[in-house]
Amino acid sequence: MALYGASVEYAAHVLVTLASAPAGSAPSASDLAEYQKLPVAYVRKLMTQLEKAGLVSGREGIRGGWSLAMPAEEMTLLAIAEAVESQARLFLCRNVRARCVMWSDDNPPSAAVAGICEIHAAMLAAEAASRRELSKRTLAEIVRGIRAKSSRDFEVRSQAWFMDRVGRRRQSHSSQEQP
Amino acid sequence: MALYGASVEYAAHVLVTLASAPAGSAPSASDLAEYQKLPVAYVRKLMTQLEKAGLVSGREGIRGGWSLAMPAEEMTLLAIAEAVESQARLFLCRNVRARCVMWSDDNPPSAAVAGICEIHAAMLAAEAASRRELSKRTLAEIVRGIRAKSSRDFEVRSQAWFMDRVGRRRQSHSSQEQP
DNA sequence: GTAATAGTACTCGGATAGTAAGTGTCCGAGTTAACCGGG
DNA sequence: CCCGGTTAACTCGGACACTTACTATCCGAGTACTATTAC
Numbered sequence: 001m002a003l004y005g006a007s008v009e010y011a012a013h014v015l016v017t018l019a020s021a022p023a024g025s026a027p028s029a030s031d032l033a034e035y036q037k038l039p040v041a042y043v044r045k046l047m048t049q050l051e052k053a054g055l056v057s058g059r060e061g062i063r064g065g066w067s068l069a070m071p072a073e074e075m076t077l078l079a080i081a082e083a084v085e086s087q088a089r090l091f092l093c094r095n096v097r098a099r100c101v102m103w104s105d106d107n108p109p110s111a112a113v114a115g116i117c118e119i120h121a122a123m124l125a126a127e128a129a130s131r132r133e134l135s136k137r138t139l140a141e142i143v144r145g146i147r148a149k150s151s152r153d154f155e156v157r158s159q160a161w162f163m164d165r166v167g168r169r170r171q172s173h174s175s176q177e178q179p
Numbered sequence: 180m181a182l183y184g185a186s187v188e189y190a191a192h193v194l195v196t197l198a199s200a201p202a203g204s205a206p207s208a209s210d211l212a213e214y215q216k217l218p219v220a221y222v223r224k225l226m227t228q229l230e231k232a233g234l235v236s237g238r239e240g241i242r243g244g245w246s247l248a249m250p251a252e253e254m255t256l257l258a259i260a261e262a263v264e265s266q267a268r269l270f271l272c273r274n275v276r277a278r279c280v281m282w283s284d285d286n287p288p289s290a291a292v293a294g295i296c297e298i299h300a301a302m303l304a305a306e307a308a309s310r311r312e313l314s315k316r317t318l319a320e321i322v323r324g325i326r327a328k329s330s331r332d333f334e335v336r337s338q339a340w341f342m343d344r345v346g347r348r349r350q351s352h353s354s355q356e357q358p
Numbered sequence: 359g360t361a362a363t364a365g366t367a368c369t370c371g372g373a374t375a376g377t378a379a380g381t382g383t384c385c386g387a388g389t390t391a392a393c394c395g396g397g
Numbered sequence: 398c399c400c401g402g403t404t405a406a407c408t409c410g411g412a413c414a415c416t417t418a419c420t421a422t423c424c425g426a427g428t429a430c431t432a433t434t435a436c
Contacts, residue, residue: 240390
């Protein structure tokens with residue numbers, strides 16, 4: 001139905017959140033997921049995919065969490081999409097042309113089917129066009145666009161939310177429980 | 180995995196075949212399918228979809244068959260793709276932005292989420308680019324490209340194959356059986 | 359005071375369901391044209 | 398000679414099974430930091 005599924009959408013929003021989070025806060029996968037009510041376990045898996053692609057770097061352990069592995073200006077939407085859905089192709093040529101009945105009986109499909117199928121070629125051109133478009137958009141641009149729309153109050157409260165999560169994480173095992 | 184699946188590939192090749200078939204031969208869905216060893220029943224379904232989209236016109240009955248409903252010069256690859264996979268989108272926005280925890284407790288997501296999501300906008304731009312590319316390519320161009328690669332002999336034999344199919348269809352119930 | 363231990367909150371990776379869409383098949387119904395036999 | 402019935406070969410449309418990939422969840426294992434405890 002759609003080439004890029006929920007994975008790409010989740011990943012993109014998570015990265016936007018990560019780029020907007022307070023500097024050095026290193027939110028955990030749970031933080032990032034719950035902030036936008038995404039399935040936590042699923043986001044966890046996405047994070048490891050993003051890490052493999054070199055977009056984020058994680059730190060393990062009790063104070064662990066995620067942070068961008070490169071400046072947001074350099075991270076393109078194409079890179080994000082390919083990180084979590086590397087197999088996404090506009091079209092997969094099954095080489096129908098070579099199945100023609102003309103070939104089967106006597107002479108094999110040699111010269112006539114040489115090179116790339118015309119239809120496949122057109123599809124590849126279209127795919128290249130869409131990728132070119134996606135590679136133009138960077139995470140930084142997207143964050144700027146979102147920030148321009150949102151209120152200052154929203155930003156402040158979001159930052160506070162993340163700081164609260166991090167703080168809560170730390171104090172939770174100095175004092176065992178809290179009201 | 181791929182936005183455009185086998186349906187689009189089959190449809191495209193069938194239309195190429197149809198455009199290349201002898202004038203007035205009106206091949207049946209079976210003819211078109213067997214010519215390239217495609218699943219017959221499936222091609223039949225595709226043909227009705229292509230008809231609904233106005234790309235081909237069918238004639239029922241014993242001498243029935245299919246023919247292009249418009250000049251091949253006017254039929255774009257985009258039209259073909261959309262005829263059989265109209266739901267194909269590059270990206271389906273689930274409006275994740277509106278699920279943010281910041282909204283749930285007191286104030287609803289009003290102004291900040293107004294307009295289209297930044298990520299969605301970028302995806303739409305990419306989709307538009309690929310569609311633009313596909314709408315540039317016409318069936319006539321594709322047929323020309325294929326014809327340029329194939330031998331004259333291949334063409335002649337293909338035409339003969341179709342004429343044989345049509346002829347066989349007619350004589351098969353003047354003389355009941357044939358050797 | 360320093361070192362070993364326990365506990366906490368993460369990440370990591372694989373195994374496993376559930377679900378939706380594409381792919382492919384089958385069957386009955388309707389349509390057109392040719393042929394065949396009766397008037 | 399003409400006309401209605403029969404048959405053949407299509408199209409049309411819906412119903413159904415199969416496969417695959419995405420989405421989502423769960424669990425055991427590893428890791429880093431902190432606090433506690435023992436020496």
